[in-house]
Amino acid sequence: MTTIPLSPALVERLRDSGPILALTGAGVSAESGLATFRGPGGMWEGRDPMELATPEAFADDPHTVWRFYAWRREQAAAASPNPAHRALAELESGRDDFTLVTQNVDGLHERAGSRGVIRLHGTLWRLRCSVEGTERDDLRDDLGPLPPRCECGALLRPAVVWFGESLPEEALERAMHAARRAGVVLVAGTSSLVYPAAALPEIAQRAGAYVVEINPEETPLSALADERLAGAAGQILPAVAEAAAAASRDRS
Ligand code: OAD
Numbered sequence: 428m429t430t431i432p433l434s435p436a437l438v439e440r441l442r443d444s445g446p447i448l449a450l451t452g453a454g455v456s457a458e459s460g461l462a463t464f465r466g467p468g469g470m471w472e473g474r475d476p477m478e479l480a481t482p483e484a485f486a487d488d489p490h491t492v493w494r495f496y497a498w499r500r501e502q503a504a505a506a507s508p509n510p511a512h513r514a515l516a517e518l519e520s521g522r523d524d525f526t527l528v529t530q531n532v533d534g535l536h537e538r539a540g541s542r543g544v545i546r547l548h549g550t551l552w553r554l555r556c557s558v559e560g561t562e563r564d565d566l567r568d569d570l571g572p573l574p575p576r577c578e579c580g581a582l583l584r585p586a587v588v589w590f591g592e593s594l595p596e597e598a599l600e601r602a603m604h605a606a607r608r609a610g611v612v613l614v615a616g617t618s619s620l621v622y623p624a625a626a627l628p629e630i631a632q633r634a635g636a637y638v639v640e641i642n643p644e645e646t647p648l649s650a651l652a653d654e655r656l657a658g659a660a661g662q663i664l665p666a667v668a669e670a671a672a673a674a675s676r677d678r679s
Pocket of ligand 1: 451452453454455457458463464465466469480530531548588589590615616617618619620621641642643644646658659660661
């Protein structure tokens with residue numbers, strides 16, 4: 428049962444406009460207790476991203492960078508998916524024209540049951556050799572205080588995208604493709620400040636999509652969005668998923 432009324436325009440779009448693309452950011456995990464990056468209490472408050480999330484920082488001080496990511500793995504492991512993650516997993520299971528693109532590295536979408544997540548910024552749950560670039564899954568919560576080493580002897584680093592690094596090419600291409608063909612774009616829990624992820628809604632809109640922003644705060648996307656749902660993703664996305672499911676039933 429939903430308590431959040433959606434606009435008739437959005438309900439109609441969910442029924443008739445074709446593929447749905449969801450783009451998520453740290454705000455969708457806020458209701459799971461994970462800190463966002465920006466704003467009061469955000470992860471970048473009192474921390475310098477250039478000292479924690481760049482290849483140069485890892486080269487200069489691998490222990491400090493590793494400790495930051497070890498802490499984030501612990502936090503993510505202790506958190507549980509919230510209704511926003513679950514609603515997006517339901518959306519995916521209910522239709523074959525849904526794509527989820529996330530900037531999050533916490534793995535909560537996958538743990539909620541989303542299968543085809545396009546991860547633009549990598550994941551905390553993989554490690555990459557800092558020299559060879561080879562990757563391996565590693566789901567252990569606690570990897571210790573020091574970066575482990577690859578068989579080649581080099582340090583392993585988290586397989587996440589750091590400032591100054593390119594996004595994984597295939598993930599970005601698939602996200603762009605989904606943006607160009609989307610009929611509705613749900614942008615949830617992101618400050619829309621970090622590119623190229625922040626460009627996806629605009630690309631989609633230029634190709635004809637109806638862009639909906641779900642965020643309690645205004646962002647640079649707010650003026651461009653066709654609709655703004657000012658509230659928590661954990662309350663709004665279940666209503667959207669329910670409306671999309673009802674629309675699919677209507678169509679069949
Ligand atoms: P930010 O911390 O920049 O923004 C989080 C957004 O979520 C803000 O606009 C909040 O208003 C919003 N928010 C908070 N609680 C919410 C809720 N319950 N429901 C909906 N929205 C909520 O996080 P991102 O936009 O994800 O990159 O940041 C983008 C990238 O910048 C991250 O992937 C990371 C960071 O530096 C890298 O590390 C490469």
